[in-house]
Amino acid sequence: MAEITVMGGGTFGLALAFTCLERGARVRLIEKRRIGAGSSGGVLGALAPHVPERWNEKKQFQLESLLMAGDFWRRAEAVSGLSTGYGRTGRLQPINDARGLDLARERAEGAEELWRGEAAWRVVRREALGGWAPESATGWLIHDTLSARLRPLAALAALAGAVEALGGEIEEGGKPPQDAGVVVWATGHEGLAALSDDLGRRIGDGVKGQAALLRPESVPGDNPQIFVDGLHIVPHADGSVAVGSTSERVFDEPESCDERLEELIRRAGEAVPALRGAQVIKRCAGVRPRAASRAPLLGPWPGRAGHFVMNGGFKIGFGMAPKLAETMADLVLEGRDGIPGEFRLEAALAKAGPAC
Numbered sequence: 001m002a003e004i005t006v007m008g009g010g011t012f013g014l015a016l017a018f019t020c021l022e023r024g025a026r027v028r029l030i031e032k033r034r035i036g037a038g039s040s041g042g043v044l045g046a047l048a049p050h051v052p053e054r055w056n057e058k059k060q061f062q063l064e065s066l067l068m069a070g071d072f073w074r075r076a077e078a079v080s081g082l083s084t085g086y087g088r089t090g091r092l093q094p095i096n097d098a099r100g101l102d103l104a105r106e107r108a109e110g111a112e113e114l115w116r117g118e119a120a121w122r123v124v125r126r127e128a129l130g131g132w133a134p135e136s137a138t139g140w141l142i143h144d145t146l147s148a149r150l151r152p153l154a155a156l157a158a159l160a161g162a163v164e165a166l167g168g169e170i171e172e173g174g175k176p177p178q179d180a181g182v183v184v185w186a187t188g189h190e191g192l193a194a195l196s197d198d199l200g201r202r203i204g205d206g207v208k209g210q211a212a213l214l215r216p217e218s219v220p221g222d223n224p225q226i227f228v229d230g231l232h233i234v235p236h237a238d239g240s241v242a243v244g245s246t247s248e249r250v251f252d253e254p255e256s257c258d259e260r261l262e263e264l265i266r267r268a269g270e271a272v273p274a275l276r277g278a279q280v281i282k283r284c285a286g287v288r289p290r291a292a293s294r295a296p297l298l299g300p301w302p303g304r305a306g307h308f309v310m311n312g313g314f315k316i317g318f319g320m321a322p323k324l325a326e327t328m329a330d331l332v333l334e335g336r337d338g339i340p341g342e343f344r345l346e347a348a349l350a351k352a353g354p355a356c
């Protein structure tokens with residue numbers, strides 16, 4: 001029976017631990033602080049696709065991961081007995097001018113071919129969608145049926161419960177073991193810093209994000225999420241609505257919330273009248289791990305036999321986790337290397353900064 005040690009209790013580490021256990025491996029997961037202490041412990045939980053055009057390996061991989069997600073999160077729920085809040089509820093995006101309308105229609109054709117009938121990207125009249133739909137200057141919206149949502153902390157709790165139910169060990173506040181065989185480092189932005197120190201190249205960094213959870217009077221949790229001018233508005237199953245996120249390359253206080261978040265909350269109310277005056281029940285901030293390639297980073301840790309890296313989730317870590325976990329499990333359990341070129345260390349090194 002293979003023995004795997006996973007470092008890091010975010011969505012990457014937990015998804016990998018769960019996948020390896022399902023395949024019969026013995027797994028121990030060591031988290032330096034507590035489950036969800038990193039960027040996975042937020043409130044947003046949008047699982048949204050890339051636009052269906054200029055197709056590449058990353059977009060294909062993400063499509064496959066989003067299509068796997070329903071089954072993946074339902075398995076975690078079944079084994080743990082805990083809800084993840086997963087729902088494939090779709091997404092709306094306003095179309096504000098004639099050029100945007102042409103582009104949206106081209107992309108609808110692109111989706112037919114690239115999404116192969118597994119999901120749709122439609123251009124629809126706003127009035128056909130009811131009161132939740134955002135304002136749109138043309139009166140038209142994009143409605144995709146691939147986007148989904150989950151509650152990040154609930155999803156982590158379900159994965160952790162499933163890991164333990166399958167016989168995995170989780171150690172919070174733990175240190176790296178001396179005796180470990182195969183070790184996978186899924187340690188978020190701190191892991192990118194450690195790898196950068198080791199390689200003498202800036203292989204990635206952290207990008208801060210702030211998000212909030214609102215409690216509006218009445219918003220059904222199965223409403224589609226909304227994406228407007230870079231802002232995600234995500235209704236959750238319990239009637240709360242998450243809004244986010246900021247994107248900050250330079251920051252002093254990783255965990256603090258400030259005026260930038262208040263501005264997002266205000267903009268959400270402008271875009272969707274149902275959110276005006278909603279009570280803010282949580283504000284939070286985290287530091288996303290961003291590889292220099294802007295793609296996930298998977299593979300062996302150079303110069304450290306038996307050690308591997310699973311990182312670079314950046315803004316789409318929850319959406320990518322099911323397929324990344326499968327790909328990583330193939331590598332560490334079976335020696336099968338299906339890592340896309342864009343996700344390899346070499347791709348990040350090609351874009352990496354000088355020694356830090």
Ligand SMILES: Cc1cc2nc3c(=O)[nH]c(=O)nc-3n(C[C@H](O)[C@H](O)[C@H](O)COP(=O)(O)OP(=O)(O)OC[C@H]3O[C@@H](n4cnc5c(N)ncnc54)[C@H](O)[C@@H]3O)c2cc1C
Nearest residue numbers: 008010011012032038039040046188209286313316317318
């Ligand atoms: C505001 C915000 C909004 C976001 N919204 C979305 C979204 O809507 N959809 C989406 O898909 N993604 C979203 N993300 C991004 C997503 O959360 C990340 O891509 C994902 O969480 C990365 O997961 P991870 O497990 O790699 O890292 P993390 O969640 O950061 O986990 C790393 C863990 O490793 C631990 N650790 C660090 N060093 C060590 C060590 N030496 N030993 C042991 N443990 C260690 C840390 O304590 C931490 O718990 C958002 C992120 C933020 C901040």
